Amino acid sequence: MGKTLALYFRKKKRERQIAWKKAKMSKNCYLFILPYAILFTMFYIVPIGMSLVLSFTYYNVLEPPKFIGMQNYVNLILADDVFLTAFKNTFVLAGITGPVGYLASFLFAWLINELPRYLRAVAIVCFYAPSIAGSAYTIWQMIFSNDAYGWMNSILQWLGMEPKLWLSNPQYMLTVVIIVTLWMSLGTGFLAFVAGLQGVDRAQYEAAYVDGIKNRWQELWYITLPSMKPMLLFGAINTIASSFNVADVPEFLCGFPSTDYAVHTVVSHLKDYGNTKFEMGYASAIATVLFLAMILCNKLVQAIIRRVGK
Amino acid sequence: MKRIKLKRRQPNRSRGGDIGVYLVLVLFAAFMVIPLIFTVCQAFKPLDEIHKFPPTILVRNPTLDNFGDLFAIMGQSYVPFTRYIFNTVFITAVGTAGQLLIASMGAYVLAKFDFPGGRKFFVIITTALMFNGYITQIPNYLIMAKIGWIDTFLAPIIPAFAAPMGLFLMKQFMEGIPDSLIEAAKIDGAKEWGIFVKIVMPNVKPAWLTLIIFSVQSLWNNPQAQYIYSEDLKTLPYALQQITAGGVARAGAAAAVGLILMIVPIGVFIFSESNILETMASSGIKE
Numbered sequence: 001m002g003k004t005l006a007l008y009f010r011k012k013k014r015e016r017q018i019a020w021k022k023a024k025m026s027k028n029c030y031l032f033i034l035p036y037a038i039l040f041t042m043f044y045i046v047p048i049g050m051s052l053v054l055s056f057t058y059y060n061v062l063e064p065p066k067f068i069g070m071q072n073y074v075n076l077i078l079a080d081d082v083f084l085t086a087f088k089n090t091f092v093l094a095g096i097t098g099p100v101g102y103l104a105s106f107l108f109a110w111l112i113n114e115l116p117r118y119l120r121a122v123a124i125v126c127f128y129a130p131s132i133a134g135s136a137y138t139i140w141q142m143i144f145s146n147d148a149y150g151w152m153n154s155i156l157q158w159l160g161m162e163p164k165l166w167l168s169n170p171q172y173m174l175t176v177v178i179i180v181t182l183w184m185s186l187g188t189g190f191l192a193f194v195a196g197l198q199g200v201d202r203a204q205y206e207a208a209y210v211d212g213i214k215n216r217w218q219e220l221w222y223i224t225l226p227s228m229k230p231m232l233l234f235g236a237i238n239t240i241a242s243s244f245n246v247a248d249v250p251e252f253l254c255g256f257p258s259t260d261y262a263v264h265t266v267v268s269h270l271k272d273y274g275n276t277k278f279e280m281g282y283a284s285a286i287a288t289v290l291f292l293a294m295i296l297c298n299k300l301v302q303a304i305i306r307r308v309g310k
Numbered sequence: 311m312k313r314i315k316l317k318r319r320q321p322n323r324s325r326g327g328d329i330g331v332y333l334v335l336v337l338f339a340a341f342m343v344i345p346l347i348f349t350v351c352q353a354f355k356p357l358d359e360i361h362k363f364p365p366t367i368l369v370r371n372p373t374l375d376n377f378g379d380l381f382a383i384m385g386q387s388y389v390p391f392t393r394y395i396f397n398t399v400f401i402t403a404v405g406t407a408g409q410l411l412i413a414s415m416g417a418y419v420l421a422k423f424d425f426p427g428g429r430k431f432f433v434i435i436t437t438a439l440m441f442n443g444y445i446t447q448i449p450n451y452l453i454m455a456k457i458g459w460i461d462t463f464l465a466p467i468i469p470a471f472a473a474p475m476g477l478f479l480m481k482q483f484m485e486g487i488p489d490s491l492i493e494a495a496k497i498d499g500a501k502e503w504g505i506f507v508k509i510v511m512p513n514v515k516p517a518w519l520t521l522i523i524f525s526v527q528s529l530w531n532n533p534q535a536q537y538i539y540s541e542d543l544k545t546l547p548y549a550l551q552q553i554t555a556g557g558v559a560r561a562g563a564a565a566a567v568g569l570i571l572m573i574v575p576i577g578v579f580i581f582s583e584s585n586i587l588e589t590m591a592s593s594g595i596k597e
Contacts, residue, residue: 019426026425028502036416037431039472044438047449054449108338111331114323124587125580126339129346132527132579134547134571139349142365154364183342188475188524188590195590216323230594237595241440267444274448275536287445294440 048291054284061278072285083286085261086269089174090244090290093265094297096178098243101185105235108186109193110220124194131187140180141167141253167254170262177250177263184249187242189235196231200224225308232308236301244294247271266290346572353377353569357562376562383553383563389542391549398530398546401463405470406525410518412471417480418506422492432481436595438474447536454537465537470529476521482592483517484510519582520589527575547571 023030055072057065076083112123130136143151144166153163166172204223213219225232247267254263257272266286274283352360354372384391419425420432450469451460459465487510495505511518530547538544550571554564579586 023426026419026423029419029423029425029428032419032502032506033416033428033431035412036472036477039412039468040435040438040474042453043450043469043472044441044446044474045434047446047453048441050449050452051445108335111335114328114331115335121583123335123339124583125576126343128579129576130342132575133346133349134530134575135551135568136346136349136572138568139345139352142348142352143345149361149363149365151365151367158364183345186342191586192590192593195587196594198587199591216327228594230596233595234593237436237439241442245442245444247444270444280448280452283448287448291441291445295437298437298440 051284051287051291054281055288057281059279059281059284061280065281068281072282073289075282076285076289082261082264083266083269086264086266087289089262089264090246090266092174093178093181093246094240094243097181097185097246098239098297101182101243102189102235102239104182105186105190105239106193106232109190109197110224112194113197124191127186128190131184131190137180137184137249138252140176140183144176144253168259170260173250173254173258173262177246177253180249180253181243181246185239185242187238189238192231192234192238193228196228197224200227229305229308232305233302236305237298240294240297240301244290244297349565349568349572352565355562355565360561360565361558376566379560380553380563380566383560387549389544393542394544394546394549397463397543401466401545402526402529404463405467405529406522408467408471409473409476409525410521413473413477413521414480414511414514414518415506417477417484418510420477421481421484422487422489422510435474435477439478451536459537461538461540461543463543466529470525473525473528475524479520479524479589479593480514480517482594483514483589486592487513516585516588519585523578523582523586526578530575 054065056067056069058068058071059065108127112120112127115123142149145151145153146165146167148154148157148163150163150166152166156163164172166176200223204227205219208219208223213222245267247265250258250263250265251268256268258264267290270283270286270290273279273286348367351367351369353376354374355366355369356371356373356375359366359370387394420428454460454465459468491509491513492505495509500508550567553560554567
């Protein structure tokens with residue numbers, strides 16, 4: 001037992017020495033990456049760590065943070081009904097807009113890929129534009145406005161139906177937010193898919209045709225998707241980022257806070273405690289929960305994508 | 311039968327499928343574009359048309375009055391409006407230039423050298439693509455306050471240098487540069503820095519443009535309100551948002567603002583579409 005342990009440590013030590021030698025040899029590499037590494041650590045890694053630490057404290061910015069253990073998390077789950085509503089809303093929103101947006105990104109990229117060149121360039125702009133159009137989603141407020149000036153309501157009235165309170169009746173609010181979020185969901189991932197599809201080797205398709213692949217669906221599953229895997233992973237990260245961080249759209253459309261918190265999201269809740277109530281410890285606990293949910297979701301999606309084309 | 315097949319672009323396509331594809335695309339393209347067309351129309355409507363009942367969607371008597379109003383409001387602002395424009399251009403330009411240099415340097419060694427820790431670092435960067443502002447907002451504010459950057463241009467500019475998306479795309483694109491090119495330069499006696507500046511950077515121009523555009527988009531769309539409170543350091547999107555908050559009387563000017571905020575990023579994208587797609591072709595995450 002002692003012998004194997006000693007052997008193990010000797011091996012570890014040797015590995016360390018090799019790594020150190022390698023590191024010394026690649027001194028220039030570290031010099032090149034140093035400026036980025038410092039800034040990245042300072043503004044991306046340290047904040048995550050700080051957020052984690054602060055989540056175990058009571059901190060109102062004026063007094064120094066006070067350690068309170070798991071109290072924030074206990075309060076989140078047991079004492080904060082609004083958080084549970086926000087969590088449920090985010091879950092529903094991300095659960096619908098994430099997968100649908102992701103599949104739509106791929107589907108449209110795939111369909112666009114078959115268009116002639118100039119038509120394709122135009123189609124890409126059409127589909128991608130809403131996601132980068134700044135505050136263009138504000139137009140949806142005109143479309144779904146509660147009063148008779150709203151276009152949707154004036155259409156309903158013209159058809160002889162009752163106008164509806166799209167933006168303040170909890171029955172419709174979440175649906176409206178989902179529609180608008182989906183409208184904006186063909187983002188960076190969509191571009192990556194379009195570019196990735198253009199890069200799939202043409203010869204593979206010809207070979208597959210000889211091997212007896214009959215239609216576009218078989219082609220998609222056996223050739224296109226497997227050669228797109230790296231893009232699929234990249235797209236997934238982008239989709240997770242955008243679908244878990246929905247807050248601006250519901251806050252603009254339905255107000256803050258919205259009726260019955262019907263479209264209150266985790267990020268809205270985080271902003272509420274961080275920017276308005278200055279309960280930084282509690283807000284950090286919310287941020288940590290959101291962060292963990294995103295990481296977990298990413299792991300899950302990666303596992304699914306690995307099975308594609310098998 | 312044979313002739314039809316020859317005419318076809320690809321063998322595995324049925325005609326019915328092709329028609330279906332076009333139909334679906336046109337339908338959804340309309341869903342995507344129509345709200346944007348509304349936004350454009352709204353900006354050119356005279357005030358009486360904006361407040362008309364029943365509401366109209368398309369503009370009947372297009373006018374530039376709203377833009378005139380917008381300029382009039384700009385002229386009355388507390389801080390000269392050119393100041394907001396300068397601030398935005400300055401933050402965007404410096405933030406983007408710094409990111410281009412610093413992220414490219416990091417991307418180069420991550421793409422072309424295998425050194426201890428390099429791969430792990432890249433995995434962390436890939437994960438960081440998921441975080442956007444909200445998760446790190448509070449600690450970031452505390453850090454900025456600690457080092458005294460609140461209410462200075464450093465707060466929006468310096469963190470932008472390290473935005474993970476820039477390094478990620480750059481690194482993936484640089485992997486496409488053949489190693490032989492770098493080896494050849496080494497044999498000719500070039501130093502690391504020389505290789506980076508003279509060989510690598512000129513070969514990744516599409517990625518430059520993509521990085522620049524992504525960076526401009528994020529800096530342009532972000533009003534940066536959380537770190538800056540002096541009026542004369544505020545940015546154009548922030549000032550424009552203030553105008554739209556002016557209520558009914560400013561509905562026209564607000565519509566004009568909406569159009570300006572929308573047209574800039576879309577215009578920039580159209581301008582550089584082919585370069586961005588070339589960069590995106592290498593964006594995949596290899597396992």
